[in-house]
Amino acid sequence: MPAEITYGSKEESEYVRKRLIEYNYENVPDELKNIYEEINLTLKDDEGNIIGGLLSVLCWNWIEVDILWIDKTTRGTGLGTQLLNQIKDIAKQKKCTFIKLNTFSFQAPDFYIKNGYKEVAVFEDAPLGSKHYYFKKKVLT
DSSP, X not given: OOOOOOOOOHHHHHHHHHHXXXXXXXXXXXXXXXXXXXXXXXXXXXXXXXXXXXXXEEETTEEEEEEEEXXXXXXXXXXXXXXXXXXXXXXXXXXXXXXXXXXXXXXXXXXXXHTTOEEEEEEESSSTTSEEEEEEEEOOO
């Protein structure tokens, strides 16, 4: 069957996303259906300035941390660990079984290992000259 591949428009991309969501919905246990929630945490200093944050998504039985950022003036002070502890507590409340996240070799792989995350995959030269790490931490078993 011949097919033409083109760059998708925003509407076409949404169509494809919707079809996959429908397929996934048919194949996950009933108790996990409709479990999707953004969970975003922000750290502020005494003046109300944002000095860090964690952006994540609760999906089915896990939380995926998309971004964890701490202002360079406050790195190494435990604020990142506080954010990871908070998202772990939220994951427990939401009955998640694990948290997953990714980071680069020039970011913070040792930080995540120190906080109990286990390396599950590494891509070499992503970007060139660096590594892209994927981590997982069990929450409930």
